[in-house]
Amino acid sequence: MSIHTGPVLLFQRALHLWVLLFLLTAIPAMDALWLDPVSPQHTTSGPRHALVQPFRVWLPVGAAPLLLVVTLLCALWGVFRPMRPWTAIVLWFGFTALMDLAFLAGSGGQQLIANFLFWNIGLACAHAHMPPWAHAHMPTCAHIRAWLPSLSFWIIRLQLLLAYAATAAHKLSGTLWIEGSAMGIVATDPAFGPGWIAQLPLLGMVLSWLVLLFQITFPIAVWYGAVRVPWMIAGIVFHLGTALWMEVPEMAFAFLVGYAIWLSEDEACVLLQRLRMRRATSAPAT
Amino acid sequence: MTPRIARLSIIACVALHTLMLAAYSFPQAMVPERLRVIGQWYARPVFHQQWKLFAPDPPRCACALQVRSGEGEWRDVEHGAQHYLERRMARSLCRYIQTHGEHSVPGARAVVVALTHAARPEASAFRIVEHCVTDPWRPADRSTRITPLFAP
Numbered sequence: 001m002s003i004h005t006g007p008v009l010l011f012q013r014a015l016h017l018w019v020l021l022f023l024l025t026a027i028p029a030m031d032a033l034w035l036d037p038v039s040p041q042h043t044t045s046g047p048r049h050a051l052v053q054p055f056r057v058w059l060p061v062g063a064a065p066l067l068l069v070v071t072l073l074c075a076l077w078g079v080f081r082p083m084r085p086w087t088a089i090v091l092w093f094g095f096t097a098l099m100d101l102a103f104l105a106g107s108g109g110q111q112l113i114a115n116f117l118f119w120n121i122g123l124a125c126a127h128a129h130m131p132p133w134a135h136a137h138m139p140t141c142a143h144i145r146a147w148l149p150s151l152s153f154w155i156i157r158l159q160l161l162l163a164y165a166a167t168a169a170h171k172l173s174g175t176l177w178i179e180g181s182a183m184g185i186v187a188t189d190p191a192f193g194p195g196w197i198a199q200l201p202l203l204g205m206v207l208s209w210l211v212l213l214f215q216i217t218f219p220i221a222v223w224y225g226a227v228r229v230p231w232m233i234a235g236i237v238f239h240l241g242t243a244l245w246m247e248v249p250e251m252a253f254a255f256l257v258g259y260a261i262w263l264s265e266d267e268a269c270v271l272l273q274r275l276r277m278r279r280a281t282s283a284p285a286t
Numbered sequence: 287m288t289p290r291i292a293r294l295s296i297i298a299c300v301a302l303h304t305l306m307l308a309a310y311s312f313p314q315a316m317v318p319e320r321l322r323v324i325g326q327w328y329a330r331p332v333f334h335q336q337w338k339l340f341a342p343d344p345p346r347c348a349c350a351l352q353v354r355s356g357e358g359e360w361r362d363v364e365h366g367a368q369h370y371l372e373r374r375m376a377r378s379l380c381r382y383i384q385t386h387g388e389h390s391v392p393g394a395r396a397v398v399v400a401l402t403h404a405a406r407p408e409a410s411a412f413r414i415v416e417h418c419v420t421d422p423w424r425p426a427d428r429s430t431r432i433t434p435l436f437a438p
Contacts, residue, residue, distance in 0.1 A: 029369035038375055038400045040393050052331050104375040104397070111335040118332065147292055154300045162304060166311040166337040173313045174342025181422035182344050188425040189348040190417070191364065191377055198426040247370050248339075 003153040006268030008123055009082075011156070011260040015116055016078030018257050019095055022113075022250050023072050026102075033102035034064040041101070052096045052114075064101060067094050088124035092117040108163070109251025115159050116257065122152025153261070160258035161219035168215035177212050180205030186246075193245045214238060222262050229267070232259050311337055347418040348428070349380040351435075353402050353409035360413070363402050376401050380414060388435050395436045412436050 032038045043056050050057040055064070071094030074087050083091070096114045099106060126149035176182040184204035187197035197204045214234055221231040236256060243252035260268070309317050309325030310333075317325070329335070351363040364376040379397055388394055395412065402409050412435040417428040 026369075026371055029371045032369075032372055032375065032400065036400070038397055040391065040397060042392070048330075048332055102371070102375075104378045105371040106378075107374070108335065108337055108339055115333055115335060147296065151296050151299055154296065155303055158300060158304045159307070162307055162311065163335070163337055166308070167339065167341055169312050169316060170338050170341035172342075173315060176343040176422055177341070179422065181425070182340065184425040185346065185419055185422060186340055186344045188419075188428070189344070190350070191348060191373075195426070198424075201423060247373065249370075251339075 003126070003150050004265040004268065005126075006265045006272060007261050007263045008126060008149070008153065010263065010268045010272055011257065012083065012120065012123060013079055014257045014260045015113070015120060016075045016083070016091070018113060018250070018253055019091065019117070020072065020075040020079055021253075022110075023068065023075065023095075023098075029105075030065075030068070033105060034061075034068060034098060037061060037064075037101050039102055039104040051093070053100045054093075054097045055101045059097065061101070064098065067097060070094055071098065083120070083124045085121055085124045088117070088121040092121060107248055107251045109248060109254035112159070112163060112254045112258065113250075116156055116254075119152040119156045119159070122148040123156070125149055125152075156258070156261050160255070160262065161222065163255070163258075164215045164218045168212065171212055171215070177208055180208045183208040183211070192247070211238065225264070228262065228264075232262070235259065307333060307335070311335055313342070345381070346422075347384065347416040347431070349377070349384045350415045350417075351376055351380045351383075351398060351401075352413050352415055353398065354411050355409055360415075361402075363398060366402065372401065383435070384414060384416065398435075 026033060037055075041056055041061075044053060045057060055061055059067075071091060074083075074091040074094065077083065077087060078091065092114070095117055099110050099114060126146060171177040171182075174182075176185065181204070184198050184201060186192050187204065188195055197207065214231075218231055218235060221227045236259075239252035239255050243249040263271070306325045306328040309321045310329035314322060350365075352360040353363060354360045364373045364380070367373045367376060375397075379391065379394065379401075382391055383394060391397070398412055399409060414433045414435060416431040416433070418431060419425050420427065420429055
């Protein structure tokens with residue numbers, strides 16, 4: 001099974017940028033998150049817990065600042081350069097450990113990124129199979145073929161669809177989303193918004209059904225070239241709306257990171273080339 | 287490994303992993319009990335994920351943790367926090383106590399004190415204030431319910 005270089009590179013850069021920006025924006029709250037963690041830390045045991053919940057098993061909380069710096073450096077490296085498997089392992093370990101230490105501040109978006117980062121280790125192995133030019137500059141895109149990268153590529157793709165399908169299934173098992181009153185209730189919760197939706201019950205009803213329809217159909221639409229991009233654009237609008245009003249910005253952008261790996265080779269190449277062109281044109285003349 | 291075997295093994299692994307995660311993250315009623323238990327064993331803690339934000343229904347009661355010092359005014363912990371992740375911690379704790387009771391979170395009082403410490407070091411009384419929807423089609427009209435917390 002072959003995978004596409006372009007979407008993989010775009011996904012990895014977006015993923016590492018997400019981790020970098022999330023951790024940087026969390027630094028003002030680092031006292032409550034990591035230095036003197038507010039989240040209760042129950043001890044646990046077992047090899048898998050030791051991996052993803054090290055602060056509960058073997059790592060002293062005092063090591064959190066060092067782990068934060070190392071994780072930030074790995075993410076920064078991954079934004080600009082191809083990541084090696086060991087760097088990807090450190091990034092995954094650091095992020096999941098910090099996320100668990102501050103679990104009260106957690107979100108589905110952070111969990112999605114943690115899953116992406118785990119399989120990103122497999123994607124990082126792809127660089128060993130890429131042509132040399134793909135490491136730093138990509139004048140064109142190529143197919144790569146390797147077992148572990150292919151496995152990781154498809155698991156990451158399906159992980160995104162699973163998230164939409166699971167949340168749609170949960171909503172379908174309730175009553176308010178089907179009735180159409182859910183958006184009005186969310187919007188009038190002081191923690192979220194926008195409250196003015198309650199003044200327009202018809203709009204609230206249509207938005208509730210649109211959200212449900214989008215989450216049900218996205219896992220199907222992305223398989224068809226003709227509707228994939230329009231559905232992704234709808235998703236961008238939806239997620240930016242939740243980022244703006246529901247105070248879950250990292251959740252919104254985590255889903256958008258996942259969109260990158262669903263792009264076609266041509267679409268990803270166009271985006272990568274545009275990003276490179278922008279960087280080239282913004283560089284000072286020598 | 288021949289290309290055909292490699293391809294089949296990738297398909298099998300991807301399908302199995304996705305099935306396990308689906309068994310873990312889909313509603314209980316949709317997943318056979320035995321498969322759900324296997325899914326939990328597989329997914330926790332490395333692949334943990336929860337997709338129940340505002341689902342199956344959004345919470346009918348908005349939830350706010352409040353504290354006060356002595357006989358002073360009640361102040362909202364969430365609105366007093368500067369950072370969105372601190373506000374989320376206050377919200378998560380409030381929801382958890384609202385759903386499971388104050389004794390379900392060991393050290394919950396200490397957590398609330400920690401969240402309010404910077405602004406109000408002498409917090410001595412705690413409560414949860416809920417604003418509850420009574421008619422889903424008139425969500426702005428909410429009744430208020432107050433529950434004292436951490437009574438001595």
